[in-house]
Amino acid sequence: MEHDHLTAMLNRLKLTAIRDQLDNLVDEAARRELTIREALSLFCEREIARKDERRIEMGTGLARFPFVRDLDGFDFAAQPSIDKKQIRELTGGRFIANAEAVLLLGPPGVGKTHLAVAIGRQAILAGYTVQFVPAPTLVAQLAKAHSEGRLEERLTLLGKPKLLIVDELGYLPFEPNAAHLFFQLVSRRYERGSMLITSNRSIGEWGTVFGDAVVATAILDRLLHHSHVITIRGDSYRLREKRRTGMTTSFPRWVHRDPPRAASPDSWWSLRSARVPPVHYLDKLLQLSLGATPLNLGVQVLMAERVRFRTPVDTLH
Numbered sequence: 001m002e003h004d005h006l007t008a009m010l011n012r013l014k015l016t017a018i019r020d021q022l023d024n025l026v027d028e029a030a031r032r033e034l035t036i037r038e039a040l041s042l043f044c045e046r047e048i049a050r051k052d053e054r055r056i057e058m059g060t061g062l063a064r065f066p067f068v069r070d071l072d073g074f075d076f077a078a079q080p081s082i083d084k085k086q087i088r089e090l091t092g093g094r095f096i097a098n099a100e101a102v103l104l105l106g107p108p109g110v111g112k113t114h115l116a117v118a119i120g121r122q123a124i125l126a127g128y129t130v131q132f133v134p135a136p137t138l139v140a141q142l143a144k145a146h147s148e149g150r151l152e153e154r155l156t157l158l159g160k161p162k163l164l165i166v167d168e169l170g171y172l173p174f175e176p177n178a179a180h181l182f183f184q185l186v187s188r189r190y191e192r193g194s195m196l197i198t199s200n201r202s203i204g205e206w207g208t209v210f211g212d213a214v215v216a217t218a219i220l221d222r223l224l225h226h227s228h229v230i231t232i233r234g235d236s237y238r239l240r241e242k243r244r245t246g247m248t249t250s251f252p253r254w255v256h257r258d259p260p261r262a263a264s265p266d267s268w269w270s271l272r273s274a275r276v277p278p279v280h281y282l283d284k285l286l287q288l289s290l291g292a293t294p295l296n297l298g299v300q301v302l303m304a305e306r307v308r309f310r311t312p313v314d315t316l317h
């Protein structure tokens, strides 16, 4: 009877860990000859541990990361252009507390999404709400909401997470209306919540990505005001690994070549216009081809080709 009463009270207070482990906790307190104060402290610790675990589990589910990656699994030696200290600082989450933006820029396969996920997961551990969204999905959501007259609702929703990660901006060019919608999102979050954006395009190319240099400038103006810009200059980790294990032998000979070497530090940005078949571009296709059916792989290739040939050569540097 007394036990039932206690269970009912623990239920009402939502102290589910204490409720579930009650007998063990009481035994442990007795065995260790804890004072009442010490025992209470032990009980609270267990409850907090359970609540943290649940919060992290739920927060991670809601964030919708594409894969599980942590900083421990990131090989910094393979990417010497990255300042390890700067990344570690970002995982501390201060940029989120200050509502600052992070731009992770670099060619495909260098670990931008990996780092974005790692930073996002750390942010959840630190108690922040996080949402991860691929740029094309985000744009589609905004366009749909706009056409249904529910843009405001969607912007409010996207304004909620403390950190919004927008992945792979620039693989597909935006429609003009999409650029305006994205601008509204950036304005909404400006100085209120952090954004982490990964892109395979240099900032100078964002005019092309958004299809409108004026909107791109307005977007960048807000993003760069309080920001951390990290540019990764290196080879695709995936291709490196394949090369290391000899898996590229079945690809055409030109795949083995290194990407066109930098005459200017930013020249890899213009891979799409390079005369050498672009290794990074191929890497992206390989990435898309994983798990694809022949039909949708064909569509992906066509879309990638469309991007490749519709995008004017860098004019904005």
Ligand code: ADP
Residues within 6 Å of the ligand: 069, 073, 074, 075, 076, 078, 079, 106, 107, 108, 109, 110, 111, 112, 113, 114, 115, 198, 237, 238
């Ligand atoms: P990007 O987003 O820049 O195209 P990803 O982050 O998707 O690249 O990286 C591609 C794959 O290679 C992922 O599985 C990622 O975990 C792995 N990867 C990339 N860079 C590294 C690295 N430096 N150390 C460990 N794994 C890496």
Ligand code: MG
Residues within 6 Å of the ligand: 109, 112, 113, 114, 167, 168, 198
């Ligand atoms: Mg990526």
